[in-house]
Amino acid sequence: MTIDEIQQEIIDDFAGFEDWMDKYSLLIELGNEMAPIDVQYKVDENLIRGCQSRVWLHQEYIDGKISFVAESDALIVKGLVALLLKIYSGRTPQEILTSEPRFIDEIGLRQHLSPTRSNGLLAMVKQMKLYALAYEKISTKNN
């Protein structure tokens, strides 16, 4: 599936809920189900510190694709992180650079990506794109 198809699937999943509480319940469930990040990656150099919550993001570049693992200390953020990983992990730098996480807006959780909420989510998206940009440069240089 393409990034866009996965995003559409998520949007469809959330469209079924009319009550905001159900949306958040699903995010909390996704957060709870998420496998914890390996302790060796839960280090300061992987930490994206927000004023409200923290996100740890680790990546590896294998066979032209970037694989991400991540975690947050806040469950709602963790749920959103799980969705971001579902979308962006295991993709080529090119794919990551050319897709925006429009699903967050479309499932009505836009406030979580505003820069002032400083929950680490926006910074996480930026960080994923920076990794993609770096690997893209390396791969074009090697070619």
Place this chain on the structure above:
Amino acid sequence: MSFDLLNIRKDFPILDQKVNGKSLVYLDNAATSQRPVQVIERMNEFSLKTNGNIHRATHTFANKTTEAFEQAREIVRSHLNAAETAEIIFTHGTTESINLVAHSFGNAFIHEGDEVIVTEMEHHANIVPWQMMCERKGAKLNVLPFNAKGELSIDLLDGLITEKTKIIAVTHVSNVLGTVNPIATIIEMAHLKNVPVLIDGAQGAPHFQIDVQTLDCDFYAFSGHKLYGPTGSGVLYGKRKWLDQMPPFLGGGEMIDRVTFGKTTFNEIPYKFEAGTPNYVGAIGLAAAISYLESLDHTLVLKHEQNLLQFASEKLKTINGLTIYGEANEKAGVLSFNIEGIHPFDLGTLLDQLGIAVRTGRLCADPIMDHFEVENMVRSSFAFYNTMEEVEVFYQALIRLKAMF
């Protein structure tokens, strides 16, 4: 003078709104309080009819503005019972007030090897300016700790004050713990050793009537926007004997006496510390807020605020896994807590969905977070316009949300 909550709430139309489809419950008053229509109308009327720059021209608007600005200063003076209006400096808020003292008092009186005392429960705004000044001067910052209840360890203060101590900076009311500090005692102890005291009144001024002469504090700083006034307005009260000896903080217009390229001589206080065009609309709004507060029966206001805090504390204590931070005997306005297993960000996000506004995060007080070994807290804070029903709604919301985790 009276205290009729229903009528008072009519003065704050912002409170009568739906947020996310629910009736707003505004419990973030320690971050910023709402303004009564009396303040908003005064500022609007001023901007619509009389705006002119102060102290600088002979035209009617300039004169009227100057008069209103100086009237505002007199209202603040009278509210604080300061000895003279020259001791009232308008600033942009508590942060600027404290920076002014740290910078100017520091420049005049603090030298290498000297010491400054702050407490473990200070807001960053009453730590960082002192730290910056100490670094510049090669001085040392000493910290008075607080105990498990969130009360300052006053018994340690006397030992901390040495002959090198040049100033003590302490908050009146903690913005996280709600603790009302025994500032009169602290000032008395400090003065016995000739050490001046600055009080951070950002959270104190909204709840208590301050008499700076009885208190005998050397500096008292507070913000307009936490006192039902506008943002960008604030006050520094300082005793003349200090202000006269302190060099200016910022340079510019109004603060000068005479400028040549060789030497500039400075204006008298308070103008020496009010460089540039001040936020006079803000100062006028702040004075209107003070007049509004003075139109209420302060004893009843305080009693109602204490009832809200007590009711909220009692209710929240019944919630399993909820920890309250700060259980001082004397508290005002603030109730911070965590619920086991629920991140404050999650709780704040979900409370907002229920129309309830609280603050979450580190509350600009990292040392307090470190003391309790937590990353974040949830803070509810109360103003006199809050109702017991709102506290009940807040409590029910916490019960409902807790079940989601």
